[in-house]
Structure formats: C-alpha cells, structure tokens
Amino acid sequence: MSDSPRNTGEAAEPRDSGETGATAAPTPTTAPVAPEGVAHPRTIRSFVLRAGRTTTGQAKAFETLGPRFLLPFTGVPMDYAAAFGRQAPTVLEIGFGMGDATAHIAGLMPEKNFLCCEVHEPGVGALLKRVGEQGLENIRILQHDAVEVMDQMLPEASLAGIHIFFPDPWHKLRHNKRRLVQPPLVARLAARLAPGGYIHCATDWEPYAQQMLQVLGAEPLLRNTAAGFALKPGYRPLTKFENRGLRLGHGVWDLLFERR
Ligand SMILES: C[S@@+](CC[C@H](N)C(=O)[O-])C[C@H]1O[C@@H](n2cnc3c(N)ncnc32)[C@H](O)[C@@H]1O
Numbered sequence: 367m368s369d370s371p372r373n374t375g376e377a378a379e380p381r382d383s384g385e386t387g388a389t390a391a392p393t394p395t396t397a398p399v400a401p402e403g404v405a406h407p408r409t410i411r412s413f414v415l416r417a418g419r420t421t422t423g424q425a426k427a428f429e430t431l432g433p434r435f436l437l438p439f440t441g442v443p444m445d446y447a448a449a450f451g452r453q454a455p456t457v458l459e460i461g462f463g464m465g466d467a468t469a470h471i472a473g474l475m476p477e478k479n480f481l482c483c484e485v486h487e488p489g490v491g492a493l494l495k496r497v498g499e500q501g502l503e504n505i506r507i508l509q510h511d512a513v514e515v516m517d518q519m520l521p522e523a524s525l526a527g528i529h530i531f532f533p534d535p536w537h538k539l540r541h542n543k544r545r546l547v548q549p550p551l552v553a554r555l556a557a558r559l560a561p562g563g564y565i566h567c568a569t570d571w572e573p574y575a576q577q578m579l580q581v582l583g584a585e586p587l588l589r590n591t592a593a594g595f596a597l598k599p600g601y602r603p604l605t606k607f608e609n610r611g612l613r614l615g616h617g618v619w620d621l622l623f624e625r626r
Contacts, residue, residue, distance in 0.1 A: 410543055410544055411511065411513075411544065412461075412513065412533070412534060412536075412544050412545065412546045413461070413485055413486075413511075413534060413544075415485060415486075416486065418486060418487065418488040418489075419488060420487055420488045420491050421488070421491070423491075423495050424488060424491025424492055424494070424495055425491065426495075427491055427494035427495040427497075427498055428490075428491055428494060430498070431494045431495075431497055431498050432494060435494060435497055435505060435506055435507055436490075436494070436506075436507050436508075436509065437449055437481075437506050437507065437508050438508075439508060439509075439510040439514070439515065439519070440519065441514075441518045441519065442518070442519065443518075443519060443520070443521050444519045444520065444521075446479060446481070446524070449479075449481075449506050450479040450504065450506060452479075454477060454478055454479045454504070455477075455478050455479065455526030455527075456478070456479040456480075456481055456524070456525055456526055457478055457479065457480050457481070457525065457526055457527035457528065457529060458481050458482075458483070458512070458516070458520065458525050458527070458528045458529070458558070459480060459481070459482045459483065459528075459529040459530075459531075460483055460512040460528070460529070460530045460533070460546065461483070461484060461512065461530065461531075461532075461533055461534070461546070462482050462483075462484045462489065462493060462531075463484070463486070463489050463531075463532070464488075464489050464492040464493070465482070465484075465489060465492050465493030465496055466496075466603065466605055466606075467529075467531055467602060467603055467605060468480060468482055468493055468496075468505065468529075469493065469496040469497070469500055469502060469505075470601075470603045471529070471601050471602070471603075472502050472504050472505050473500055473502060474601050475504075475601065476503070476504055478504060478526065478527075479504050479506070480504055480505045480506070481506055481508065482505060482506070482507050482508070483507075483508045483509075483510060483511075483512035483515050484507070484509060485509065485510065485511060487509065490507055490509045493505070493507060494507065513546075513551065516554060516555060516558060517554065520558045521558070522557050522558060523557070523558070523559065523560045523561070524558060524560060525558050525559050525560060525563050526559075526560060526563050526564075527559075527563055527564045527565070527566065528555055528558075528559065528563075528564070528565040528566070529566050530546060530547065530565070530566070530567045530568075531566075531567070531568045531602065532568060532569055532570060532605075532607075532608075533545065533546045533547065533567070533569065533574075534546075535569065535570075535571035535573075535574045536574075537571065545574065545577065547567060547574070547577060547578045547581055547582070548577075548581060549581055549584065549585070552565075552581050552582060552585050552588075553585060553587070556585050556587035556588050556625060557587065559587075559625035560625065561625055561626065562624065562625060563624070563625045564591070564622060564623065564624050564625070565582065565588065565621075565622075565623050565624075565625075566599065566602070566620065566621070566622050567582070567620070567621045568598070568602065568618060568619065568620045568621070569618070569619055570607075570608065570611050570616055570617065570618045570619075572617060572619070575595065575617075575619035575621070578619075578621050579594065579595065579619075579621060582621055582623045583623075585623075586626075587625055587626055588623040588624065588625060588626065589623060589624050589626055590621075590622075590623050591622045591623065591624050592621075592622060595619045595620060595621060596620045596621055596622040597620065598618070598620045599620065599622065602620070
C-alpha cells in the first residue's frame with residue numbers, strides 16, 4: 367500500500383491504489399498517442415487491481431444478488447430505464463470502495479438510480495451484501511474501469527450527477543498522471559451530465575483538492591456552486607476513515623460543480 371493518510375492497512379479494503387502497486391493495467395484517462403509502429407499503445411489507468419479476500423458473505427451476495435444488480439460491461443450505450451427497470455434520474459459513482467457511502471446515499475434517495483463502478487472485487491461483493499441487507503432497489507453495479515464505462519456506455523447529457531469520493535490520491539509526482547480528476551477526463555464527464563446535473567468530489571489530500579478545484583474550475587461546461595470548496599453536503603456520510611482523519615487533524619475538501 368502507499369503513503370496515503372487514509373491507508374488503514376485493513377484487509378480487503380480498497381484504499382489508495384498501491385503506489386507500490388500490483389498489476390498496473392492501462393486506462394484512457396488521457397488520450398494516448400501511439401508511438402510509431404505500436405498498434406496498442408499503453409495507456410494509464412487510475413487504479414491497480416489488487417488481490418483481496420472476498421468473504422463468504424460477499425461470495426454469497428455475488429451468487430444470489432449478482433444476477434440482478436451486476437451489469438455487464440457491453441461497450442455499447444446503455445439504456446438506464448432498462449438497466450434499473452424504471453425511468454429516474456441517474457447518478458454515476460466512480461470507485462465506491464466498500465460501498466459505505468454508496469449504500470447510505472442510495473437509501474436516502476430512493477427516487478434516484480445509482481450506477482456504481484468499482485474494479486475491486488471484494489468492494490463489489492461488500493456493496494452487493496449491503497444492497498441485500500438494506501433492501502436497496504436503486505443500485506446497479508458495473509465491475510469495470512469507470513473510464514471505459516463512461517467513454518463507451520454513457521450517453522452524453524444523460525446523468526443527473528457524478529460522485530467521486532476519495533479517489534486514489536496518487537501522492538508521488540511520477541504517479542500524479544494516474545489521478546482521475548484531470549482535464550481530459552473531466553471534460554468527458556461534464557459532457558455526460560445533463561444541464562443542471564452536478565459533479566461532487568471529495569478528497570482528504572490537499573494537493574489533490576487544489577488540483578480538483580483548478581481542473582473543475584477550468585472546465586467550460588461546469589460552474590462552481592460555491593466560492594471555492596463546498597460545505598460537505600448532508601447526504602455524504604462521514605466514513606470511519608474520514609472520522610479518524612478528522613480526529614487526527616487532517617482536512618477533507620468537498621467540491622460541488624454544476625453543468626451549465
Ligand atoms: C481510495 S478508494 C476510495 C473508495 C471510496 N470512494 C471511499 O470513499 O472510501 C478509491 C477506489 O476507486 C477505485 N477506482 C479507481 N479508479 C477506478 C476506475 N477507473 N474505475 C473504477 N474504480 C476505480 C479503486 O479500486 C478504489 O476502490
């Protein structure tokens with residue numbers, strides 16, 4: 367694991383994507399340019415796929431709830447009404463970790479659909495388990511790179527909101543390029559928001575918070591709903607990591623921008 371201030375060392379918890387990393391696989395967070403003669407350029411992903419233990423409860427949730435709540439990565443534009451079985455405003459969440467905030471928010475807002483992307487299998491199992499325990503109907507999970515999901519499956523101007531909570535901070539300078547919140551990705555995300563839709567980011571890593579403020583602020587399709595950083599919206603729960611960080615005097619920064 368990395369030098370993340372949120373790194374608790376707890377088993378099977380996807381925290382900061384280890385900058386000591388396991389298998390790095392490519393991501394289109396920036397448009398790659400193929401070196402001459404290279405057919406498949408290596409791109410940069412915002413995560414590393416780490417091994418993690420899937421508990422018996424999570425495995426059971428995969429078996430019993432997976433068929434209903436997991437969506438396949440198809441690579442073609444998706445029909446939200448068909449995926450959720452109803453027409454409702456749809457919020458995308460990128461990197462839900464163990465799904466604590468996701469389940470909490472989905473419970474608070476039964477009138478919205480939550481399309482949730484995560485690559486870490488135990489996290490997916492944990493959210494499925496919560497879906498079962500809390501009887502949540504408004505969550506669908508895509509266990510796939512959210513960047514590819516966005517690029518290939520999400521129609522423009524289709525989302526009511528986007529949540530990116532505590533994305534991997536990629537502390538080291540040479541890894542900063544792996545951060546999700548960068549101009550090319552934000553431009554493509556903003557284009558997926560319907561006018562009036564929002565993007566809500568939160569981080570506990572101040573340099574990344576400053577980068578988010580700069581990048582979101584420079585995107586022409588977005589407008590800041592606050593003078594700078596936003597107050598934490600009431601729907602975002604304080605996670606145990608955040609609580610611990612706050613007790614240790616670490617800051618947390620929320621950013622709330624709206625599509626013009
Ligand atoms: C530091 S964790 C934060 C998890 C959660 N949002 C929270 O607040 O506890 C970041 C998560 O984002 C996931 N992630 C990073 N890039 C992703 C991507 N491109 N697609 C899907 N998940 C991604 C990682 O697997 C990891 O679980």
